[in-house]
Structures are given as structure tokens and as C-alpha cells.
């Protein structure tokens with residue numbers, strides 16, 4: 001019975017459902033600017049069979065009714081928007097994207113597998129030769145920027161990324177397998193900076209150098225003492241019998257006294273022993289000198305330390321960040337005439353560890369900049385299929401939203417005839433909607449500076465101004481002030497972080513000091529082959545920009561818009577100072593587009609403008 005009731009024909013409910021569906025693009029979309037502000041264009045726009053038109057196009061009714069052209073029109077009732085639609089959703093209707101634009105991860109390159117201690121055993125060969133295989137090399141860690149990724153949240157949660165350890169060597173000279181590699185996939189626009197590095201091979205090399213230097217010193221001392229001693233003895237002997245070659249005798253004796261190497265003792269961290277070896281054997285056994293620390297051949301193609309990468313393009317091949325450590329040596333490596341069956345092999349090296357800081361700078365074509373509650377997210381919903389959260393309070397948006405506007409006329413043809421820099425037709429463009437900026441956002445107030453850096457990379461800036469929230473020109477100037485201040489701070493920061501003009505490299509090791517090598521002082525005089533002159537970073541004020549005057553459907557917004565448009569005309573002509581207060585700015589005419597995002601009106605014009613700016617705005 002219940003099921004039957006579910007499928008009862010209910011035209012009333014279907015109608016209600018149809019109302020809740022997202023509005024289909026109006027055929028008048030994009031041409032509605034004269035509709036929103038008829039006096040700017042023609043007074044005839046408001047004539048015609050209005051009653052019928054309003055009944056058929058309910059969305060247009062609010063637009064026209066809400067812009068009072070005269071006192072009698074202002075008496076009309078306040079517009080009501082269809083609640084629960086795609087453009088005026090309840091605050092609970094949004095899709096939460098888990099997003100993170102920062103992550104700190106620790107990479108562990110794979111350690112090497114251990115060498116094997118094994119001997120051939122066959123019929124009639126009870127004590128065969130050594131045949132232990134070498135350990136496998138550890139896995140490498142790579143990084144690749146791909147289009148599919150949009151956030152760093154997975155990495156931020158993972159924190160530790162470990163490549164596989166190499167497998168141990170085995171008998172019959174079978175070498176261990178390589179460890180598994182790890183490829184970290186990050187979104188395009190990720191900037192990577194190294195924080196810390198622990199390289200066991202580098203440390204071993206440094207230790208070796210220090211030991212060599214100390215040994216050299218000690219042997220010099222020993223030579224001095226020995227030569228004094230021997231020459232005394234020689235002079236005593238010479239008095240007894242006449243020696244023909246006293247110098248040769250002295251040098252032979254000295255070399256006998258100083259050239260004594262070893263015996264090398266067991267080092268638990270480096271050597272592996274045959275299971276049957278007893279502690280007594282270890283105590284008495286002499287080991288060969290440890291092989292030098294080795295790097296995997298791949299280490300030469302590692303990203304240069306300290307790692308600093310800006311992955312602003314999708315990559316076909318990943319970059320190697322840390323190469324895995326080499327495996328230990330099997331016992332055949334230590335066969336000598338004296339020790340034909342060595343019962344030891346070396347352990348695999350530990351892998352390198354690197355701590356990286358990753359930061360995602362969104363690479364959107366258009367960046368929305370606006371005060372809180374200006375209507376940015378609603379505009380994004382109106383232009384794309386985004387389901388960004390919308391609410392009538394400040395800071396509804398807490399994390400950036402990215403929307404894609406598809407340039408398609410729904411008949412398989414591109415809506416705008418535009419081409420990408422590589423000549424391919426442009427099929428879409430992306431918009432970044434960031435949390436609203438408040439006064440002193442550059443000093444980290446509100447949601448602060450952390451989101452302003454996303455604006456930095458957008459190719460075109462769209463300033464979203466709420467026409468119903470006070471003077472639009474002042475709002476625009478306040479926004480530009482924050483953006484300008486942020487840019488100034490960034491330039492200062494870059495100057496502080498740039499390399500100093502003079503590089504002074506004092507003694508790095510004891511060995512340098514012992515050898516009394518001179519300290520080097522390098523003067524940075526200008527661009528060189530190694531450090532070429534960097535191209536000037538395009539400033540934020542130098543980007544193409546325009547203004548989206550939103551909530552144009554609300555009453556008493558027309559004068560505000562007229563004032564804004566007049567101001568922008570003056571800015572375009574250079575009659576008034578650029579609102580950022582900077583000198584090197586984008587010098588073309590600045591457009592202002594009135595829209596009613598909640599009704600989906602006027603958004604088409606934004607697309608035309610954006611496509612034009614992307615193509616001809618020199619960005």
C-alpha cells in the first residue's frame with residue numbers, strides 16, 4: 001500500500017519540484033544590462049506587454065521591478081527571490097570540498113637491503129666459496145604536478161611519506177629487489193620549499209673527512225717523533241760502524257712505525273655477522289676497513305639541494321626528490337687470500353630524510369576579490385556549476401572555491417571564439433572565489449593574508465562590489481588598498497630573502513682550517529650565467545581587472561552604479577590615481593558590469609569580458 005501511494009500522479013508536487021530546480025539560462029542573459037539599468041541604454045526597454053512577460057519570466061520580474069526609475073516605482077513591493085533555487089540556496093545546500101593549500105611532509109627515501117652471508121653447499125662440496133647477494137637499492141621519492149589534483153589535503157593528512165626498503169640479498173649470488181618508489185602527485189601551482197634534510201651518506205662523508213684529517217695530523221706528529229728517535233739511534237750506531245745510507249734507514253724505520261693500519265673492529269651498525277659466529281670470535285676477529293659511503297647512481301639526477309620548486313605547469317614526467325639508499329654488500333666482496341670464506345657482509349644504508357613545505361597557489365584565470373557578503377559565491381554559482389556555500393552573513397566562505405565556466409553553447413560549439421596561447425580553442429576558464437577581505441586583511445586580519453596570495457596568481461581580477469552596501473567607489477578603493485598593501489609587503493619580503501650582495505664562506509670543516517685554506521669572499525656584481533637576471537614579476541596592479549557590481553536588482557542602487565562607472569572611466573583615462581596607489585598599472589579602460597547574480601542576470605557579459613581580457617589583455 002505504501003508503495004502504491006508513492007507513485008500517485010501529483011501534478012502539484014511536480015510543479016513545486018520544477019520550481020526548486022536550478023534556473024535554466026535565460027535567452028536574454030547577457031543582454032540584460034539594459035534591462036537592469038534601462039536609463040543607461042534606452043527608456044523603451046521597459047515598455048511592452050509587461051504583465052505577460054512577468055508571468056512567463058518570473059526571474060526577470062524581480063530585476064525590472066526592483067530598479068526604481070521614479071518615485072512611484074519605488075513604491076513597488078520589495079523583490080522576493082525564489083528560495084531554495086540553485087542561485088538562492090539555503091545555507092545548508094552546499095558541497096563541502098575538503099581543501100588544504102598548505103602541507104608539511106617528511107619524505108623518507110627507501111633504505112638499502114642488507115648484503116647476504118652465504119656459502120656454496122653442494123654434494124661433495126662441504127665448504128664452498130662465498131656466494132651472498134647484495135642488498136637491493138631503496139625506493140625513490142618523486143613529485144609530479146598533475147591537472148587532476150586540486151588540493152593538498154591528502155598530503156597534509158599523511159605527513160610522512162616513505163618509499164619502500166630494498167630487499168635483502170640472498171644466497172647463490174641473488175641480489176635483493178629494489179624498494180618501491182613513491183610518486184607524490186600535487187596540483188599545478190604547488191610551490192615547494194625544503195625545511196630540513198638528513199643525508200646519512202653526506203654525514204658519513206663528513207665524518208670520514210674529519211677522521212682522515214685527524215689521522216693525517218697524527219701521522220705527521222708520529223713521523224716527527226719517529227724520525228727524531230730513529231735519527232738518534234742511527235747516530236749512535238753510526239758512531240760504532242760507518243753506515244753508507246743513513247737517510248734510507250731512517251725513512252724505512254719511520255714508515256714501519258707509522259704505516260700501521262687497523263686492526264678494524266666490529267661495528268654493529270655496519271656489519272652483519274654469520275649466525276654461528278660467537279661473541280669470542282667477534283672480540284678477536286679483525287674486519288677489513290669499511291667500504292666508503294656510496295650513493296645510488298640516480299642521486300645525480302636528484303633535485304638540487306636545498307629543494308626549491310615552483311610547479312606551475314602540468315608535468316609529463318615526475319622529478320626525483322630523493323634517491324633511495326644503496327644496499328649492503330654480500331660476503332663475496334670481502335674475499336681475500338687470507339680470508340677466503342668471510343663470515344660478514346654489510347648492512348644497507350639508511351635512506352635520506354627531507355622535510356618539505358608545500359604551498360598551493362591556485363592558478364585560476366579569474367580571481368574574485370570582494371568584501372564579505374558581497375555576493376561572490378552566488379556569482380560563482382550563477383556562472384559555473386559550483387555549489388559554493390551562500391549565506392547572508394560575513395565569512396560564509398572559509399576556503400577558496402574554484403569554479404569552471406564552460407564556453408559551450410550547449411550545441412557542441414564553443415560559445416566564445418577564443419584561443420589559448422598555444423593556439424588551441426579555449427573551451428573553459430576557471431574562477432577562484434576566495435573568502436571576503438576586510439580592512440587590514442594584509443596584516444592578517446579577518447581570514448587574512450593567507451588567501452590574498454591566491455589573488456596574486458589569477459590572470460584577471462574581478463572586483464565584486466555590493467551596490468546595496470554603501471558607496472561602491474569607496475568599497476573598491478578599500479579593496480585595492482588591501483591588495484596594494486599586500487603586494488608592497490610581498491616585495492619587501494622578497495628583497496629581504498634575496499641573496500646578499502657579498503657572499504662570505506668561512507671555514508666549513510676542521511680539515512679546511514688545518515690546511516689553512518683561505519676563506520672565500522664573492523661579490524655579486526650582476527647577472528651571471530649561473531644567476532641570470534630574473535624577469536620582473538608582473539605586479540597585481542599590472543593585471544587586467546574589471547568590476548562586477550552585484551545586487552543590482554535591489555532598490556536605490558542605480559546612482560551608486562553611475563558614480564562607480566564615472567570613477568572607472570576617469571581611472572581608465574588616467575585622470576584620477578589608480579586605486580592601488582601604484583605607478584606601474586594596467587592602463588586600459590576598466591569596465592563595470594552590473595549583475596543580479598541571484599537571478600542569473602548579466603553574467604553572460606562577464607564571460608565575454610573575461611575571454612576578451614584573457615586573449616587581448618597581455619596576460
Ligand SMILES: Nc1nc2c(ncn2[C@@H]2O[C@H](COP(=O)(O)OP(=O)(O)OP(=O)(O)O)[C@@H](O)[C@H]2O)c(=O)[nH]1
Pocket residue numbers: 088370371372373374375376377378379389390391392393394395396397398434435436437550551552553554595596597598599
Ligand atoms: N538581492 C540580491 N542578493 C544577492 C545577490 N547576490 C548575492 N546575494 C545575497 O547576498 C548574500 C551573500 O551572498 P554570498 O554569495 O554568500 O556572498 P559572499 O561574497 O560569497 O560572502 P562571503 O563568502 O562571506 O565573503 C546571500 O544572502 C545572497 O543571497 C544579488 O545579486 N541580489
Ligand SMILES: [Mg+2]
Pocket residue numbers: 376377378389390396397433435
Ligand atoms: Mg562566499
